[in-house]
Amino acid sequence: MADKDRQEHVEENRELWDAMASDWFDRGREAWAREDAHWGIHQIPESEAQLLTSFSGGKVIELGCGTGYVSAWLSRLGGEPTGVDNSLGQLSSARQLQNLFDLHFPLVHANAEELPFADQSFDFAISEYGAAIWCDPDQWIPEAARVLRPGGRLVFLGNSTQLMLSVSDDDGPATTSLNRPLRGMHRMEWDDDPGVEFHLSHGDRIKLLRANGFEIEDLVELYPSTASSNNHYGFVTLEWAQQWPAEEAWLVRKI
Ligand SMILES: C[S@@+](CC[C@H](N)C(=O)[O-])C[C@H]1O[C@@H](n2cnc3c(N)ncnc32)[C@H](O)[C@@H]1O
Numbered sequence: 001m002a003d004k005d006r007q008e009h010v011e012e013n014r015e016l017w018d019a020m021a022s023d024w025f026d027r028g029r030e031a032w033a034r035e036d037a038h039w040g041i042h043q044i045p046e047s048e049a050q051l052l053t054s055f056s057g058g059k060v061i062e063l064g065c066g067t068g069y070v071s072a073w074l075s076r077l078g079g080e081p082t083g084v085d086n087s088l089g090q091l092s093s094a095r096q097l098q099n100l101f102d103l104h105f106p107l108v109h110a111n112a113e114e115l116p117f118a119d120q121s122f123d124f125a126i127s128e129y130g131a132a133i134w135c136d137p138d139q140w141i142p143e144a145a146r147v148l149r150p151g152g153r154l155v156f157l158g159n160s161t162q163l164m165l166s167v168s169d170d171d172g173p174a175t176t177s178l179n180r181p182l183r184g185m186h187r188m189e190w191d192d193d194p195g196v197e198f199h200l201s202h203g204d205r206i207k208l209l210r211a212n213g214f215e216i217e218d219l220v221e222l223y224p225s226t227a228s229s230n231n232h233y234g235f236v237t238l239e240w241a242q243q244w245p246a247e248e249a250w251l252v253r254k255i
Pocket of ligand 1: 010013014017024028063064065066067068070084085086087090110111112113128129130131134135
């Protein structure tokens with residue numbers, strides 16, 4: 001891939017997130033205020049999702065940290081987080097929230113596909129809808145592998161492959177039909193939504209993770225309970241998400 005093509009989606013997504021940053025501030029503040037982690041679009045509690053069972057502190061990198069609440073949770077659990085984000089607007093919100101909650105950790109303006117950190121400098125890497133969906137997996141997964149020490153864990157959460165096949169093209173919620181091919185799934189753009197996302201089939205994801213020295217410890221398919229109605233997004237209903245996983249988390253370990 002030419003450098004120019006590689007940069008194009010990074011710049012487009014930076015502009016998008018700079019423009020949207022103020023809309024995400026209140027959601028960020030709510031998440032910062034939570035003592036324990038609640039994940040994704042349905043705010044599934046960590047007690048159910050169990051994404052952090054392998055976390056035991058150490059140096060953490062959050063890839064696409066946005067308002068920084070995941071790093072805040074991991075700091076409260078004894079980690080030493082560094083939040084990385086491509087958007088200065090999002091990092092400015094994260095800084096305001098650090099001051100509001102009096103909890104400070106480094107925030108770095110960088111592209112998660114080209115991290116400004118030495119090899120093997122982190123014990124744990126995490127992304128909740130950051131690099132996990134906004135970065136090219138062929139770029140960010142090798143970078144995550146590079147900066148993790150052997151034995152380090154990577155946990156990332158995003159929309160499930162099933163959901164990406166079923167969301168409709170017309171702004172409505174996910175349907176019960178397959179609306180696009182699985183084969184070749186990678187870069188995705190939506191008519192009604194700016195920005196460039198990346199989603200892979202499970203087979204392609206497993207090949208990529210293994211090629212970069214990761215062993216897969218778990219693939220968690222997340223289902224919300226009826227109480228989890230905290231969904232601000234129109235692309236999936238609670239009823240759909242209780243039958244198919246709308247979100248999935250990969251828990252992998254660098255060999
Ligand atoms: C939905 S937010 C996820 C962060 C956090 N969990 C939240 O919801 O606030 C997506 C974040 O990914 C960031 N992002 C997009 N592309 C990126 C890239 N190439 N490198 C680093 N961060 C990126 C965006 O700037 C945005 O802050």
